[in-house]
Amino acid sequence: MKLHEYQAKQLLTQAGVPVLPGFLVDKKAPLPARLKKLGPAPWVLKAQVLTGGRGKAGGIKLVNTAPEAARELKSLLGKTLVTAQTGPAGLTVRKVYVEKAAKILREFYVGVTLNRKAAKPTLMVSAEGGVDIETLARVSPEKIRRVDIHPLRGLEPFQARELAFDLDIPSTHLNQTVKVLQAVVKLFLSMDASLVEVNPLGLVEWDGKPTLCALDAKIVMDDNALFRHTDWAEQADEADVTVQERDAKKAGISYIRLDGNIGCLVNGAGLAMATMDIIKLHGGEPANFLDVGGGANAQQVQEAFRILLADKNVRAVFVNIFGGIMKCDVIAQGILQAVQSFRHRIPPIIVRLAGNRVDEGQKLLKESGLDLMTADDLDEGARLAVQATRSSKP
Amino acid sequence: MSILIDKSTKVIVQGITGSAGTFHAKACRDYGTRIVGGVTPGKGGTNVEGIPVFNTVQAAVRSTGADASLIFVPAPFAADAILEAADARIPLIVCITEGIPVLDMVKVKHCLSTDSLLIGPNGPGLITPGECKVGIMPGPIHKPGRVGIVSRSGTLTYEAVGQLTARGIGQSTVVGIGGDPVQGLSFIDVLALFEDDPGTDAVLMMGEIGGTAEEEAAAFYRKKMTKPLFAFVAGRTAPPGRRMGHAGAIIDGGQGTADDKRRALESAGAHLIDSPSKMGETVEQFLKQDKNNRNRSHA
Numbered sequence: 001m002k003l004h005e006y007q008a009k010q011l012l013t014q015a016g017v018p019v020l021p022g023f024l025v026d027k028k029a030p031l032p033a034r035l036k037k038l039g040p041a042p043w044v045l046k047a048q049v050l051t052g053g054r055g056k057a058g059g060i061k062l063v064n065t066a067p068e069a070a071r072e073l074k075s076l077l078g079k080t081l082v083t084a085q086t087g088p089a090g091l092t093v094r095k096v097y098v099e100k101a102a103k104i105l106r107e108f109y110v111g112v113t114l115n116r117k118a119a120k121p122t123l124m125v126s127a128e129g130g131v132d133i134e135t136l137a138r139v140s141p142e143k144i145r146r147v148d149i150h151p152l153r154g155l156e157p158f159q160a161r162e163l164a165f166d167l168d169i170p171s172t173h174l175n176q177t178v179k180v181l182q183a184v185v186k187l188f189l190s191m192d193a194s195l196v197e198v199n200p201l202g203l204v205e206w207d208g209k210p211t212l213c214a215l216d217a218k219i220v221m222d223d224n225a226l227f228r229h230t231d232w233a234e235q236a237d238e239a240d241v242t243v244q245e246r247d248a249k250k251a252g253i254s255y256i257r258l259d260g261n262i263g264c265l266v267n268g269a270g271l272a273m274a275t276m277d278i279i280k281l282h283g284g285e286p287a288n289f290l291d292v293g294g295g296a297n298a299q300q301v302q303e304a305f306r307i308l309l310a311d312k313n314v315r316a317v318f319v320n321i322f323g324g325i326m327k328c329d330v331i332a333q334g335i336l337q338a339v340q341s342f343r344h345r346i347p348p349i350i351v352r353l354a355g356n357r358v359d360e361g362q363k364l365l366k367e368s369g370l371d372l373m374t375a376d377d378l379d380e381g382a383r384l385a386v387q388a389t390r391s392s393k394p
Numbered sequence: 395m396s397i398l399i400d401k402s403t404k405v406i407v408q409g410i411t412g413s414a415g416t417f418h419a420k421a422c423r424d425y426g427t428r429i430v431g432g433v434t435p436g437k438g439g440t441n442v443e444g445i446p447v448f449n450t451v452q453a454a455v456r457s458t459g460a461d462a463s464l465i466f467v468p469a470p471f472a473a474d475a476i477l478e479a480a481d482a483r484i485p486l487i488v489c490i491t492e493g494i495p496v497l498d499m500v501k502v503k504h505c506l507s508t509d510s511l512l513i514g515p516n517g518p519g520l521i522t523p524g525e526c527k528v529g530i531m532p533g534p535i536h537k538p539g540r541v542g543i544v545s546r547s548g549t550l551t552y553e554a555v556g557q558l559t560a561r562g563i564g565q566s567t568v569v570g571i572g573g574d575p576v577q578g579l580s581f582i583d584v585l586a587l588f589e590d591d592p593g594t595d596a597v598l599m600m601g602e603i604g605g606t607a608e609e610e611a612a613a614f615y616r617k618k619m620t621k622p623l624f625a626f627v628a629g630r631t632a633p634p635g636r637r638m639g640h641a642g643a644i645i646d647g648g649q650g651t652a653d654d655k656r657r658a659l660e661s662a663g664a665h666l667i668d669s670p671s672k673m674g675e676t677v678e679q680f681l682k683q684d685k686n687n688r689n690r691s692h693a
Contacts (some may be wrong), residue, residue, distance in 0.1 A: 085635075114496060116605045116642070119503040119576045134647035151500045192497050224641065225495035227470055254639040258631075269573060269639025270547020270602055273628035274670035277652075280631045281669050289632070291639040294530075294548060295414075322549045322556070324518075324532040325417075354556055356532050378553070378671035 008217035022099035053083035107200035129200030192225030260285025284386035301334030316388035328361030352381035395593020396522035409466035430458035473498035489515035512578025517570035539564015542588035545600035557674025573640025581611035603629035608655035612662035
């Protein structure tokens with residue numbers, strides 16, 4: 001689950017990381033009184049959408065007067081932002097964060113994520129703030145300093161000091177840096193985050209003196225840990241996922257839409273990926289990843305069909321089930337119920353069953369009298385599915 | 395011969411009174427596994443299908459002498475269950491549970507001593523065909539034999555086993571290491587065990603996108619292994635930045651692509667398998683050729 005910048009800044013503030021004064025607007029409300037509270041212009045209007053690359057897409061505006069702020073707010077709210085990460089559909093701006101602008105002296109990168117190999121959180125810092133860290137990691141990896149974190153003790157002050165000296169932070173701000181880095185790590189651990197990123201962490205001029213503060217922030221929480229953070233789970237903004245992906249999640253199905261035209265319905269994530277791969281090997285394009293789960297029942301199979309057929313590009317469906325715990329005859333019943341429940345015309349369906357009670361399952365399919373193709377193995381299934389897309393009309 | 399489990403392994407099931415726990419405790423016992431007890435806090439003194447239930451892992455180990463534990467405890471409590479098994483010094487802990495918070499597993503990994511090996515979580519467990527099943531895989535598709543299998547996936551492993559068995563090729567032990575980003579035994583750990591196992595002649599490994607475990611396996615294979623390794627990597631068609639069902643299956647910042655992993659494995663000398671339908675066939679062809687070569691060298 002991704003948090004908005006304004007939510008991340010709220011958490012950072014609570015953790016002791018300074019942020020610039022700001023407020024959230026979600027409708028075209030009068031601004032002057034609230035702007036006045038922030039202090040004199042300039043101010044920054046920042047679209048709150050769950051994607052990177054907002055600046056380039058016109059989602060961040062620097063304004064110098066209250067009327068200008070009102071004008072920009074009006075144009076931002078309701079606007080669709082298309083960034084490098086959103087895809088062509090873009091995301092609608094429903095909230096704008098208004099922040100006082102400050103003179104930036106230096107910018108740093110600070111991020112905490114999981115080091116899978118070490119099975120520990122890792123803190124990354126760089127003197128090249130404000131850039132895309134993935135690009136930096138590719139182009140000049142030597143500019144990123146990493147340190148693994150003890151999962152129970154967090155970041156030690158000496159570790160933070162070492163990083164501060166590496167970043168060439170003035171010694172007047174050494175203690176503040178230690179405090180900020182420790183707070184960011186603590187937030188990562190306490191929020192069950194998979195990413196906490198302060199990019200940039202700015203050294204800004206505030207009241208005539210330099211100080212560190214979080215200029216932008218991103219927090220991604222581990223979905224598996226949301227049971228410990230129910231207050232945040234309730235505030236989830238799922239604008240960045242499709243209706244089908246949301247429905248699938250509710251039904252315990254993993255669904256990811258892709259660009260091809262062969263719908264896939266598979267049990268198990270590894271087999272689901274392998275099924276997409278074999279479709280491609282046979283010259284076709286998968287329309288989706290779909291893992292119906294290990295213990296799926298007839299109802300879930302039906303829901304899975306509904307979800308993947310909502311994609312109008314789908315011209316054939318490849319059902320690939322290896323029955324372990326799942327019995328193939330139960331799955332076959334689910335398929336038959338699903339097919340019979342659709343009133344409109346549906347694309348050709350190719351079913352490959354294997355494993356537990358496969359003969360019973362295949363018998364049910366064959367005796368149903370429904371227009372289904374069955375395949376004995378992965379190759380045949382993929383081949384039939386690709387063939388079907390070539391003969392079926394959209 | 396086999397690795398990790400055999401017919402002498404004594405298993406307890408943590409979370410035995412839950413529906414999955416009960417179902418699989420029975421299925422494992424039916425396969426021939428010595429299921430000696432179960433643990434559910436507060437249900438001590440009762441029994442499930444004749445299997446005695448204990449309140450704590452300590453008590454279960456004291457009375458049964460169990461040396462393996464199979465865990466079906468729900469995700470919010472699963473890390474605690476693993477630590478409880480480790481505290482009772484159970485040498486082999488197999489966790490099936492899906493959806494454990496990553497930071498819980500980070501803490502578990504940190505606290506786990508070398509006395510306990512952990513398999514999983516979020517995997518099917520492991521099986522030594524014909525002897526012992528500590529997991530949720532369908533027993534009958536397996537066949538005793540000399541090919542070791544290690545995989546990050548469940549049903550894809552069944553697919554591979556099915557293809558081997560259909561060709562009359564049996565398996566020494568089949569290990570599912572699980573699909574989470576932080577897990578117990580890695581590919582390397584299991585490959586090392588297979589390399590040392592006199593009952594294993596060749597190893598089939600199924601990797602997938604995300605992380606660098608396959609690249610590490612490739613480096614290990616190059617330096618430390620003499621037995622042939624066959625490898626399939628799932629997710630060549632997976633888009634970047636999306637989690638493909640498994641929490642660990644994600645291409646992140648351009649890292650962890652199937653093609654990178656395939657290149658690493660191939661350049662290390664592993665036999666790369668392109669299509670998931672050719673796993674059995676590839677192993678079969680190699681074994682036949684290998685046999686011919688040996689016969690010729692003996693002639």
